[in-house]
Amino acid sequence: MRVLIFGGAGMIGRKLAERLAREGRIGDRTIESLTLYDIAPASPPAGAAMPVMVETGDLPAPGEAARLLAGKPDVVFHLAAIVSGQAEQEFDLGYRINMDGTRAVLEAARAADNCPRVIFASSLAAFGAPLPDPIGDEHIAAPLTSYGTQKAIGELLVSDYTRKGFVDGLALRLPTICVRPGKPNAAASGFFSAIIREPLAGQEAVLPVSDDVMHWHASPRAAVGFLLHAATLDGERVGPRRAFTLPGVAVTVGGQIEALRKIAGDKVAARIRRAPDPFVQRIIAGWPRRFDTRRALDLGFVAESSFEDIVRVHIEDELGGVMPS
Amino acid sequence: MRVLIFGGAGMIGRKLAERLAREGRIGDRTIESLTLYDIAPASPPAGAAMPVMVETGDLPAPGEAARLLAGKPDVVFHLAAIVSGQAEQEFDLGYRINMDGTRAVLEAARAADNCPRVIFASSLAAFGAPLPDPIGDEHIAAPLTSYGTQKAIGELLVSDYTRKGFVDGLALRLPTICVRPGKPNAAASGFFSAIIREPLAGQEAVLPVSDDVMHWHASPRAAVGFLLHAATLDGERVGPRRAFTLPGVAVTVGGQIEALRKIAGDKVAARIRRAPDPFVQRIIAGWPRRFDTRRALDLGFVAESSFEDIVRVHIEDELGGVMPS
Numbered sequence: 001m002r003v004l005i006f007g008g009a010g011m012i013g014r015k016l017a018e019r020l021a022r023e024g025r026i027g028d029r030t031i032e033s034l035t036l037y038d039i040a041p042a043s044p045p046a047g048a049a050m051p052v053m054v055e056t057g058d059l060p061a062p063g064e065a066a067r068l069l070a071g072k073p074d075v076v077f078h079l080a081a082i083v084s085g086q087a088e089q090e091f092d093l094g095y096r097i098n099m100d101g102t103r104a105v106l107e108a109a110r111a112a113d114n115c116p117r118v119i120f121a122s123s124l125a126a127f128g129a130p131l132p133d134p135i136g137d138e139h140i141a142a143p144l145t146s147y148g149t150q151k152a153i154g155e156l157l158v159s160d161y162t163r164k165g166f167v168d169g170l171a172l173r174l175p176t177i178c179v180r181p182g183k184p185n186a187a188a189s190g191f192f193s194a195i196i197r198e199p200l201a202g203q204e205a206v207l208p209v210s211d212d213v214m215h216w217h218a219s220p221r222a223a224v225g226f227l228l229h230a231a232t233l234d235g236e237r238v239g240p241r242r243a244f245t246l247p248g249v250a251v252t253v254g255g256q257i258e259a260l261r262k263i264a265g266d267k268v269a270a271r272i273r274r275a276p277d278p279f280v281q282r283i284i285a286g287w288p289r290r291f292d293t294r295r296a297l298d299l300g301f302v303a304e305s306s307f308e309d310i311v312r313v314h315i316e317d318e319l320g321g322v323m324p325s
Numbered sequence: 326m327r328v329l330i331f332g333g334a335g336m337i338g339r340k341l342a343e344r345l346a347r348e349g350r351i352g353d354r355t356i357e358s359l360t361l362y363d364i365a366p367a368s369p370p371a372g373a374a375m376p377v378m379v380e381t382g383d384l385p386a387p388g389e390a391a392r393l394l395a396g397k398p399d400v401v402f403h404l405a406a407i408v409s410g411q412a413e414q415e416f417d418l419g420y421r422i423n424m425d426g427t428r429a430v431l432e433a434a435r436a437a438d439n440c441p442r443v444i445f446a447s448s449l450a451a452f453g454a455p456l457p458d459p460i461g462d463e464h465i466a467a468p469l470t471s472y473g474t475q476k477a478i479g480e481l482l483v484s485d486y487t488r489k490g491f492v493d494g495l496a497l498r499l500p501t502i503c504v505r506p507g508k509p510n511a512a513a514s515g516f517f518s519a520i521i522r523e524p525l526a527g528q529e530a531v532l533p534v535s536d537d538v539m540h541w542h543a544s545p546r547a548a549v550g551f552l553l554h555a556a557t558l559d560g561e562r563v564g565p566r567r568a569f570t571l572p573g574v575a576v577t578v579g580g581q582i583e584a585l586r587k588i589a590g591d592k593v594a595a596r597i598r599r600a601p602d603p604f605v606q607r608i609i610a611g612w613p614r615r616f617d618t619r620r621a622l623d624l625g626f627v628a629e630s631s632f633e634d635i636v637r638v639h640i641e642d643e644l645g646g647v648m649p650s
Contacts, residue, residue: 091489128565138457138465142484142566149485153478159467160474164416240453241467 001029004068006059006105007079008036011180012121014043016077016224021048026075027232037068038080060100065108072114075231078105079121085187087147098150106157110166118158118169119230122243124216126152126173129286136292137244144286155243162242168235172226175218175248175303179314188283192217195253196260196311199271200324208277211254214289218248218303219313226301233299241295247303249310250290259307263315264323326354329393331384331430332404333361336505337446339368341402341549346373351400352557362393363405385425390433397439400556403430404446410512412472423475431482435491443483443494444555447568449541451477451498454611461617462569469611480568487567493560497551500543500573500628504639513608517542520578521585521636524596525649533602536579539614543573543628544638551626558624572628574635575615584632588640589648 003020007013017036022045024031035053036042044052057064059080069076080101081087087094102120109116125148126141141152151173158169180193184205191208192215198205218226226246251259261269293301304310315323328345332338342361347370349356360378361367369377382389384405394401405426406412412419427445434441450473451466466477483494505518509530516533517540523530543551551571576584586594618626629635640648 132463140463140465141481143481144488144565146485146489149481152481156466156468156474156477156481160471163469164471240469243467 001026001031001074002033002035002071003031003075003077004035004037004071004073005077005079006037006068007077007081007121008054009038009040009042010079011182012177012220012223012227013038013077013079014045015220016079016227017042017052018045019224019228021045021050021052024049026228029074033071035068035071035073060096060104065101065104066111069105069108069112069116072112073116074114076105076109076116076118077121077227077231078102078118081121082147083187084123084125084145084147087150088145091146094146094150098147099153102150102154103157106161106167106169110161115165115168117231117235118167119227120154120158120169120171122155122171122173123148123151124173124176124245124288126155127288131288134250134290134292135245135288137241137295159240159242162235163240169242170230170233170238171243172230173243173245174223174226175216175246177220177223178217178310179219179318181220181314181318188280191280192253192256195256195272196314199260199268200264200315200319202271202324204271204273206275207253207272208275208280209253209284210276210281211257212252213284214250214252216248216250216288216290217307217310218246219310219317221313221317222303229301237299244295245291245293246296246301247293248291249304249307251307256307259311263308263311268324326351326356326399327358327360327396328356328400328402329360329362329396329398330402330404331362331393332402332406332446333367333379334363334365335404336507337502337545337548337552338363338402338404339370340545341404341552342367342377343370344549344553346370346375346377349374351553354399358396360393360396360398385421385429390426390429391436394430394433394437394441397437398441399439401430401434401441401443402446402552402556403427403443406446407472408512409448409450409470409472412475413470416471419471419475423472424478427475427479428482431486431492431494435486440490440493442556442560443486443492444552445479445483445494445496447480447496447498448473448476449498449501449570449613451480451568452613456613459575459615459617460570460613462566462620484565484567487560488565494567495555495558495563496568497555498568498570499548499551500541500571502545502548503542503635504544504643506545506639506643513605516605517578517581520581520597521639524585524593525589525640525644527596527649529596529598531600532578532597533600533605534578534609535601535606536582537577538609539575539577541573541575541613541615542632542635543571544635544642546638546642547628554626562624569620570616570618571621571626572618573616574629574632576632581632584636588633588636593649
C-alpha cells in the first residue's frame with residue numbers, strides 16, 4: 001500500500017512515520033511507499049524498508065493537493081494544520097490551511113478516483129462551552145475558536161465526501177496529547193505536559209491552574225496507535241457519521257502530579273511550582289473535561305488506562321526508559 | 326436602515342420584500358433602501374415607500390458579494406441557496422453556492438467593516454438520523470445530504486465571524502415551510518404542502534406516505550416573521566451559539582388532513598388520494614419529527630400554534646381569504 005502523510009514534519013507526523021518505517025506494514029498490508037508532506041521538509045525516518053519521499057509546498061495552492069494525490073495513495077493521514085493560537089490570531093491563514101487545505105485534500109482524492117482512506121486529525125476544540133460532563137458523541141460541535149470551527153467544518157466535509165463515495169474518511173477528535181516532548185510552548189494547554197516533562201528533566205515547571213482542573217489526555221504513542229487503527233478500520237462498521245471523539249484518560253491536574261510522584265518520587269514532583277494565572281484559568285474554564293467515547297471504544301480504539309501509563313510512555317519513548325532522579 | 330436580501334427572487338425572499346415594502350420599517354427603524362439580489366431579477370414589490378434596487382449576478386464570483394456589501398447594509402438576509410435535491414445531484418454547484426457563497430457574503434461583510442446583522446437561512450437538513458425525539462438545540466449537526474452539510478458549515482461560519490466581531494450573525498433553522506404556494510414540485514417533501522394546497526384548489530393530491538408520519542411546519546408568513554424578528558434581536562441575548570432551530574407545529578399527516586377537513590370540509594379533504602410510495606417513505610423515515618426549540622422561544626420567535634392556523638394563513642395569504650368548496 002502507498003501512504004501519504006500531510007503534516008509529516010509535525011510531532012505526531014514524525015512519530016507516525018517512524019513507526020510505519022519500523023513496522024513496514026499497516027495491518028496485514030506491506031507499505032510500498034511513504035510520502036511525507038509539509039510546509040518545511042520532514043526528516044525521513046532512519047532505516048525505512050520502503051522508499052520515503054519528502055515533499056514540501058503550500059497545501060491549499062491550486063494543483064498542490066492533486067499533485068500529491070495523483071499517486072493514488074491508499075491511506076492519507078491529514079495532520080497538517082495551523083494550530084489553535086495562531087489560527088485565532090491569523091484568521092485568514094487559519095481558514096486557508098485548516099479549511100481550504102482540508103477541502104483541497106478531499107477534492108484531490110475525489111479527482112484521483114481511488115476512494116482512499118483519509119484520516120483527518122480533528123480536535124476537542126470542535127466543542128465549546130457550555131458542555132455536559134461527560135460529552136457524548138451526539139453533542140453539538142459549537143466551537144469557540146476559529147481553529148475549532150475549521151476542524152468542525154473539516155469533520156462535516158469528511159462525512160459528506162465519504163457519503164458520496166469520493167473518499168473513505170474518518171475524522172478523529174484526538175485527546176490532548178500528553179506528554180508532548182520538546183520545549184515548553186506558549187499554548188494555554190502547555191502546562192499539562194510541562195508539569196510532567198520538566199520535572200522529569202530536572203527542571204522547574206509552573207502550574208497556572210488549580211489542582212482540580214480535569215482534562216482528557218492520551219500519549220503521543222496512543223495517538224499514533226489511533227491513526228494506525230483508523231487506517232485498517234472497516235468503513236461499513238463506522239457508518240455515515242465519520243467524526244467521533246477518541247478515548248483518553250480523564251484526570252485532574254492533582255491526579256497528574258500524584259501519578260508523577262508515584263513513578264518518579266517526591267523530589268521530582270516537588271519541581272512543580274504553583275503560580276495561579278487568572279488568564280489561563282479563564283481559558284481553561286471553557287475546556288472539556290471528559291468524554292463518553294463509546295463509539296470509538298466499540299470500534300476498537302485503545303488509549304492508556306491511567307495517567308501513570310502516560311507518564312511511563314513518556315519515560316520509555318522520550319527518555320530512553322531511564323528513570324531520572 | 327439599508328436592507329439587502331440575497332435570494333430576493335425566491336418564495337420567502339419575495340414575501341419578505343413585500344412585507345418590508347408594505348411596512349417601511351423593521352422594528353422602530355425606517356428602511357431607507359432595499360436591495361434584492363438573485364441569480365435572476367427579483368420582481369420589486371409594488372408600491373414600496375423606499376427605493377428598491379434589483380441586482381443580479383453570481384454570488385460566489387470574485388468581487389460580487391463585496392460589490393453588494395460595499396453599500397454597508399445594516400441588515401443582510403442571506404436566503405440564496407441551491408436546494409436540497411439539486412445540491413445532491415450537482416455536488417460542485419451546491420458547494421459553490423451554498424458554502425462558498427455564504428463565505429463570500431461573510432467575507433464581504435467583514436471587508437465592509439460595519440458589522441451588519443446577517444441572517445442566514447439554515448435548515449433542518451443540518452440534522453441526520455438517528456435522531457432523538459424531540460431534537461434539542463444541543464444535538465449534533467450530522468447531516469446526511471450535501472445540502473445539509475453546506476448549511477451546517479454556514480452555521481459554523483456565521484458563529485465564528487460573529488465571535489470575531491466581523492458580523493452580528495444569526496443562523497436560523499427554519500421549519501419546513503407549509504403551505505408552499507405555487508405548483509407541485511418534485512421535492513420529496515412536496516406532498517406536505519400539496520395535500521393542503523391542491524384540495525383547496527379543487528384538485529386531487531397524492532399522499533405517498535402513511536398518516537402517522539410526523540413533521541415540523543411553519544407557514545410562509547411565520548417564516549417572514551422569523552426573519553424580521555431576527556433583524557431586531559439583541560445579539561448579546563443570543564450569545565455565542567448563533568445557530569438554533571425555530572419553533573414550528575409538530576403534526577402528523579393525519580393531523581394535517583384533519584385540520585383541512587375541519588376548515589374546508591369533507592369534500593375538500595376527500596381530494597387526497599393515498600398512494601404509498603416506498604421510495605418517498607424511505608427518504609422521509611430519516612427526517613426529523615419535532616424539536617425542542619426553547620432557545621428560539623426564549624428569544625421571542627413565534628410560530629403558529631396549530632396546523633389549522635397554518636391552513637388559515639394559506640387561505641388568507643394565497644386565496645384572498647376565500648374559502649373554497
